[in-house]
Amino acid sequence: MQLTRLFDLIPYQISKYDKKIALARKENGTWVTYSSRDLKEIVDNLSLSFLNLGLGSGDKVAIISENRPEWNFVDLALQQIGAISVPMYPTITSDDYAYIFDHAEVKVIFVGDRVIYDKAAEVAGDRKIYSFDHLEGVEHWTSLQEKGMSGNLADLDQCKQQVNPSDIFTIIYTSGTTGRPKGVMLSHTNVLSNLLSVASIMTPLSGTSKVLSFLPLCHIYERTGSFCYLYLGYEIYYAESMEKIGENLKEVQPHSFNSVPRLLEKVFDKIVAKGYELEGTKKKLFFWALNLGLKYDPAKNMGAWYNFQLKLANKLIFSKWREALGGNVMQINSGASALQPRLARVFWAAGIKVCEGYGLTETSPVVSASIGTYEDIRIGYVGKVVKDVQVKIAEDGEILVKGPNVMQGYYKEPEMTAEVLKNGWFHTGDIGEFEGEYLKITDRKKEMFKTSGGKYIAPQVMENKFKESTLIEQLMVVGDGRNYPAALIVPSFEGLREFCKRKDIPYSTDKEMIARPEILEKYQSEIDGLNKYFGKWEQIKRFKLLDKPWGVDSGELTPTMKLKRKVISQKFSKEIEEIYQA
Structure with missing residues (x-):
């Protein structure tokens, strides 16, 4: 079947994979799972209920929650009726909530838990709030699902047919390093084109892989990733919390996950700290392996003696690193900021393929990505430009991007939009250079x-x-x-x-x-x-x-x-x- 809108991924997954587990979340110590068909039924019922609420094309609905299947349910249900999701970080202030609610003209709000509810309710005005957790005095999301069961699917089909690929499906307010956040308007085509480009270079096997998701779904990096996983038929398991990632990795044994360099740095620092706790021969072996890994370049033949030592280091030391990540990890995608080359070297030496990419919210997000093979990886670079995206370097070194992934503009900010979108090229504000096909980011233009x-x-x-x-x-x-x-x-x-x-x-x-x-x-x-x-x-x-x-x-x-x-x-x-x- 042809994919033109993001919600088309639901029937596509059913027709190609018909997954027993599409989404999963741990509740009260047990993994609660949803199949591809569960996903379709819940999303359709929510869409019908949204129509009964009077929501329709162009209406804005806020989603403020930690990662969980309900996040996806609401997001996809809104898409099917042409409504626009406004995802927000649970950690931002109530002042930021107030600004975004008003600026985006949000009509309805979904929150994850009591802490988020209290913060949102403080500034929500007369907007209706629904919760994902069961909270006293707050209507639970399942009440909407139940109300939608009596709806007419023919009405929903008619709505879906009226949603165009060029329609905006989300407005993401970028946190920004200065000033008020800007609302990035993304269409179905923007994100769909990007996930298809990324899916074509993913390492794990489609239809049989598991992923652990812990980066915020309100950020386009993880969100496009989740759509990509739906397309590839991966099982998505949502981590219980940042503190329990280690435990969840061992339980789920994922083949892949998205990360940011800061988390990988913390993983590495914990590994090194444990190395210092060792004594005698064990300690010497640990640091011998570590120092060996820090010299590694996966794109080069390091020589027979080095390769022999690395094989031994993998058996004695690095195998334990892989076990700590669940034992099955085939690829880790790193983005959002620069990855230290030494971390990339040592993880690749340990058989843990960390693939660095580059992108922005305004580019849905992926501009370039590393391919998880020894021939294609280049340490210190953010990979090759992905399919259907064009990049050129301006005279002052700024990275310019063109393609179907580039945003529609900033919501209600035509002047700001005009500043960054010129002659079809998006001006990223990042400074970079090419070495052959490989892109390297050197700095932020405004931060120099x-x-x-x-x-x-x-x-x-x-x-x-x-x-x-x-x-x-x-x-x-x-x-x-x-x-x-x-x-x-x-x-x-x-x-x-x-x-x-x-x-x-x-x-x-x-x-x-x-x-x-x-x-x-x-x-x-x-x-x-x-x-x-x-x-x-x-x-x-x-x-x-x-x-x-x-x-x-x-x-x-x-x-x-x-x-x-x-x-x-x-x-x-x-x-x-x-x-x-x-």
Whole structure:
């Protein structure tokens, strides 16, 4: 059958795979599953119920919830009647909720749990709210499903026929690193074209694979991924929480999952911390394997002796890494920010294929992606441009994108739309370059700055390198208009405790430790060791250690873990001044 709208994926999956498990979520310790046919029945009933509510073409409905099958049910049901979903991060503030509700003219709201309900209800006005959890005093989503059972499917079919591929099906408000979020309007064609491009290069076998989903569905990265999984007939299991990902990986034993570099960094840091806990021969073997992996290049023949050692390392050490991920992982897709090359090297050496990609909400999202084969992977690059998408590099290095995946524009923001969509090309704001067919991202155009000496600094490249230290959790390079670059550093306190344990340094509190001379000396040594990778004008001359990590809730990070540079600069202006006055 021909796919032209995203909800066509439901009958397509039934006709091709007829899955016993299409979606699954753990409830009260048990995995509750939904088949392809369950999915169709529930979505159709919800669509009919939405029509009874008076919802129709162009009406906006907010979805605010953690990942769960109900998220998909509501999303697909809205699509079938031509309504527009407005997904939102559960973690944003009630002020942000209020702005989006009003700006998008939201009519109805779906929330996941009590915490989200309370936050949304505070600013919802007279909008009706339904919940996915059973909450006292709040109408449960299943009441809508039940009401839809008495509806006429012929009415729904008529609605579905009136939905065009070019119709907007969602408005996604990008979190942004500055200012109010912008509503990105995406059509069925935008996302459908993109998922088909991505599906053509996925490693796991279609129809027989399982995935674990934990990145927020309100972000286009995971959402397009979920549509891709429906198309390929993968079983989608939703993780219980970020804290239980490790446990769920062992239970589900997925073949693939989407991740962001920050999570992979945490996985790696935990592995290394466990390595330090080993003793004697076991500890030596662990770090021998680790150092071997850090030198690996999957695209090159590393030589007979290296290959022999790697085979041995895989048997003795890396096999345990794979077991921790469930034992079946064939491909991990990494996106949303830059992946440290050393992580890619060591994971590939361990037989864990981490494939880095690049994209934006405005491009639905995938622009380029790495293919999970040893011949095609290039460490440090974000892969090749995917099918049906065009990329060119402007004179100033900016990446420009054209294709069926490029958004329709920003909702109610024609001037902002005109700024980024010019002559059919979307101006990404990212700086990049090609080496043959492989794309490399070097920085954000707006984040590059000049020192007072007129030298350009690309902070992202530097930050990614400095975070290779096991003692550095987060780092932001500063120095716009100053005579040299400096850094605000949030230590990896887990790594710092391990260092102190090895050096017999008594550990008190995080705040006290980062002020101790021997600790500051150690961080200076770490910075000095990594400075050698940069030109003299780029090197970090001074730094300030901070005792609390930056987070989404505290406002320093976007929900996709990007630094809000303006917020951090304002919040820590005193510390920055102290650096330059020292």
